[in-house]
Amino acid sequence: MLQAMRTSKNDSNNSGQTFTRKGSLRRVLAPEHNKDNLFGRQNEDVNNFYKIVRQEYIILAEYKMVMSENIKSIYVIPSKENSFVWFGVIFVRSGLYEDGVFRFNVVLPDSFPDGEHPKVIFQSEVFHPVINASSSELNLLKGFPVWIKGEQHIWQVIKYISWVFYNVEASVAHAVNTEAANLYKENLEAFVDKVKESVKKSQEELYNPPPNNDKHYITFEKYDPEIHDPIKILRIDKLNGSHRNTIGHSWVSPGSFKPLSRPPSPNADTIS
Incomplete structure (x- = not known):
């Protein structure tokens, strides 16, 4: 099982064979005193408004932490229309997935930061042992078995996304795509061919029109x-x-x- 420790800011995204993380030393917000009913039962609307504002503030703080980590070759931004959906893209610079440009969404639960861990859904087709072939969801359960508020953060999820592309062998142990895992172990050449197909397709789709009208969706233009x-x-x-x-x-x-x-x-x- 992967170590439950946080990587430092200066750790390389592709160094070592074990993804590690540890709890944050930064405080996002002040202690939560009576947050469920801060203004009393007679002010339910005010309470609900406070919860929404506070949740938005937490998400903003999470995004600022992502930015401060300066994670190389991977970019994310919350949707303008829905802060619970983040658009992302990773440029893989080396290894089996070199030159791949893979899009993904980070989807936060409605109760964030409480509840389950965020979901990472790839928008690009990626042949990888820990990416579900049907749902395109990245398996986060080995990296984050339990999502603990205040200890786990979105920037750790972003680093984990990068880690799985540079540490394929280590990720096979918790595979959800059995075809990819078996090919990697038994026929590496065939596995590499499948990966190359994913890389080529990601490049071909790079300049496709956005699937939505969200102003924060990450788009690219050909060099003119x-x-x-x-x-x-x-x-x-x-x-x-x-x-x-x-x-x-x-x-x-x-x-x-x-x-x-x-x-x-x-x-x-x-x-x-």
């Missing part, structure tokens, strides 16, 4: 030099000039705390 080259040049110029501009605003000599202890940097335009 007329549109994207000017933006690329502008971005490069901005990055190249950022260091120079920063120096120009620092009028403190190294090792000194006295304002204006050094002359301003010369304007770049006046330098011959």
